[in-house]
Amino acid sequence: MNSETIKRIISSLILLPLAYFSITEDSIIKLIFILVCFVISFYEWHMMAKNKSFAVNGYVFLIFSFYTFYELSADIIVTLFIIIVCVLTDLGGYVFGKTFKGPKLTKISPNKTYSGMLGAYTLSLIFILIAINHITLSVSLFKILLLTILISTVSQTGDIVISYFKRLANIKNSGNIIPGHGGLLDRIDGMIFAFPFCFILKILGFLI
Numbered sequence: 001m002n003s004e005t006i007k008r009i010i011s012s013l014i015l016l017p018l019a020y021f022s023i024t025e026d027s028i029i030k031l032i033f034i035l036v037c038f039v040i041s042f043y044e045w046h047m048m049a050k051n052k053s054f055a056v057n058g059y060v061f062l063i064f065s066f067y068t069f070y071e072l073s074a075d076i077i078v079t080l081f082i083i084i085v086c087v088l089t090d091l092g093g094y095v096f097g098k099t100f101k102g103p104k105l106t107k108i109s110p111n112k113t114y115s116g117m118l119g120a121y122t123l124s125l126i127f128i129l130i131a132i133n134h135i136t137l138s139v140s141l142f143k144i145l146l147l148t149i150l151i152s153t154v155s156q157t158g159d160i161v162i163s164y165f166k167r168l169a170n171i172k173n174s175g176n177i178i179p180g181h182g183g184l185l186d187r188i189d190g191m192i193f194a195f196p197f198c199f200i201l202k203i204l205g206f207l208i
Contacts, residue, residue, distance in 0.1 A: 009091065015187065019083055023073045030073060038066045040184045041192070044174040048165060048185075058165070065192040068199035078208055082151060082198055085124045086190045089152040090159065092116075092123025109163035117156060124152045139208055147201075147208065154197045155190030162189035 022033035041062055049055040073079045096119020097112065105112040128148045132141065162185060166174065175183020185192075201207040 011187070016083070016087060020080065023079055024076055031070075034066060034070055034073070037184060037188070038062065040175075040177070041066075041188065044183045044185045048169045048171060048174055052168065054165070054168075062192065065196050068195045069191075072195060072199055072202065078198070081147075081208065082194050083191065084127065085148055085151045086155040086188075086194050088124040088127050089120040089155045090187075090190060093120035093156065093159075095119060096122070106160060108167070109160045112156075112160060112163075120156055121149060121152055124148055144208070150201075151194050151198065155194045158190040158193030161193070162186075 019033075023030050042059065045058045045062060046055070049058050069079075072082070093112070093116040097116025100113075100115035100119075102113050102115045104110060105114055105117055125145065125148055128144060132144060162174070166172065173182025174185035177183060198207055
């Protein structure tokens with residue numbers, strides 16, 4: 001296991017408890033946590049996309065994305081479910097991609113491979129299958145697994161989209177505040193797409 005993989009694992013182990021603590025505390029702490037993440041993400045996007053024609057679209061999307069995060073954070077179980085699937089999707093994609101390599105998934109993000117894509121699904125599904133054995137489900141197993149696959153797919157798509165804009169800006173990372181990941185946007189690129197997606201699912205009555 002190389003140093004980059006270890007950094008990613010350690011970062012995930014730190015960020016998950018931090019996110020859990022922040023969204024399960026009272027509304028003031030949760031609001032501060034969301035606002036801090038929003039400001040950092042907004043700044044990183046500004047530095048990445050300034051003077052670019054697509055910059056304004058990104059600002060609007062981030063506002064909507066963090067709004068959906070705030071709205072969904074009222075349900076702790078759903079919020080943690082989305083975050084965990086996104087984190088494991090990212091970790092599984094990275095580890096499997098680096099280990100097995102193979103054909104490239106897309107030219108937009110040259111480091112993405114089919115093995116990484118399969119690893120992203122595999123790790124998130126394995127965790128969910130293990131987790132649901134220890135909780136009482138109010139929905140069907142099929143729906144949980146389908147949601148996991150859908151969220152993982154959206155998360156991977158978000159990763160590719162942000163990678164595309166980083167290539168346009170000719171940068172590797174959106175920042176350098178998180179070891180092993182670069183900037184905050186590098187860490188939550190999947191989540192900022194997954195939360196709006198799940199918010200829409202909630203409006204349609206399909207979310208957990």
